[in-house]
Amino acid sequence: MYRFHVADDHPLFRSALLAVIKRHYPELTVGESMALDGVISDLEQHPETDLLLLDLHMPGSQDLFGLITVRERFPGIPVAIISADEEVSTVSRAMGHGASGYIPKSCSPQIIHQAIRSILDGNRWIPEAYRSSLTPVTIEEKDLAAKIAALTPQQYRVLCYLREGWMNKQIGFELGVTEATIKAHITAIFRKLGASNRTQAVIMLSKMSLEETHVS
Numbered sequence: 001m002y003r004f005h006v007a008d009d010h011p012l013f014r015s016a017l018l019a020v021i022k023r024h025y026p027e028l029t030v031g032e033s034m035a036l037d038g039v040i041s042d043l044e045q046h047p048e049t050d051l052l053l054l055d056l057h058m059p060g061s062q063d064l065f066g067l068i069t070v071r072e073r074f075p076g077i078p079v080a081i082i083s084a085d086e087e088v089s090t091v092s093r094a095m096g097h098g099a100s101g102y103i104p105k106s107c108s109p110q111i112i113h114q115a116i117r118s119i120l121d122g123n124r125w126i127p128e129a130y131r132s133s134l135t136p137v138t139i140e141e142k143d144l145a146a147k148i149a150a151l152t153p154q155q156y157r158v159l160c161y162l163r164e165g166w167m168n169k170q171i172g173f174e175l176g177v178t179e180a181t182i183k184a185h186i187t188a189i190f191r192k193l194g195a196s197n198r199t200q201a202v203i204m205l206s207k208m209s210l211e212e213t214h215v216s
Contacts, residue, residue, distance in 0.1 A: 002120070003046060005031040007039045007066075008055040008082060013105065017053065017082065020109045021116065036060030036069070036153055043074050051119060053103075056083040056094070056210075060153050062160065063210050064097055064145065071098035072149035080119055088133045090210050091126060096137030097145055101125035141207070148208055150192045158185045163202045 002025055008014045014032065022028055031042040031049070037060055043049055052074075054066055061067075070079055078100035083090070091102045101119045103112055104127060111127075118125040126134070151159065154175070161171045168182045175182070186198075195201040 001027050001029065002050045003029040003031070003048060005033070005039065005042055005046070005049050005052045007033045007036075007052065007058060007061075009034040009058040010055075017112070020112050023109075024113050024117075034058065036066045039066070039070065040073065040153070043070070043077060047074065047077070049074075049077050051100075051116065052077055052079045053082050053116075054079055056081055056085055056090070060157070064093060064208055065148060065151075065156050067094060067099060068097050068145045068149040069153070072146070078119055080115065080125075085210065087210075088130060089135075091130050092134045093137055093141075093210070095124065095126065095134060097142070102127075102130075144204060144207060147193050148205070151189060155185050155189050155192075158182060159189055159201060159205050162186070162198050163205055 004021060006014055006017055006021075008017070018030060021030070031046060033039045033042060035058060039052070039054070043052070052070060054070065055061065056063075056066070058066065067079060067081065070077070079098065080101040080103055081094045081099050082103050082105060084105045086104045086106065094102050101115055101124060103115045103125070107115070107127070115125045148156070157175065158171055161174070166174075168179050168186070172179045172182045189201055190196065193201055193204050195204060
């Protein structure tokens, strides 16, 4: 009996995906979440999970943060990206940062099943159209990803707000914590990234951005 986790903040797509999966794996146990915090919590409780199907752009999981965080914390759990982002550069970077597969949301139910089956068999899977177009991730980007993965989800949120130009007081109000707590998060962010100021930290984060329209 398999155990999957489906992480997507769009209920209709999540339901459709679950229908496809359960048609082929009727005895399947499935965890579900709509944000990265839920993914991490569920995987901590169920490290035996056979496959994580992860939306690239869901709350807490913007750009590649969700993928690199899960790969760092749960290296034994295969991750298949499920996304409407079909840019070759995005597919290349996701696979370069440890995804076991990349399944566009435009794929038919039959192809989704074939992809999942292949990944469960220990293979890496991407649509055939991409297989001759992937480019490797640089060593510099992998090193930066390791630093970003060291951030907690809350620290990552704070860093994203810094990128938007928010002040400490604004961030604290938004997250429901004190300004002193935000300052402590920023200090930790600088230490983990090896940055000496906000500008450097934001530049490092921007290098990990997919620079797309953030379709899910």
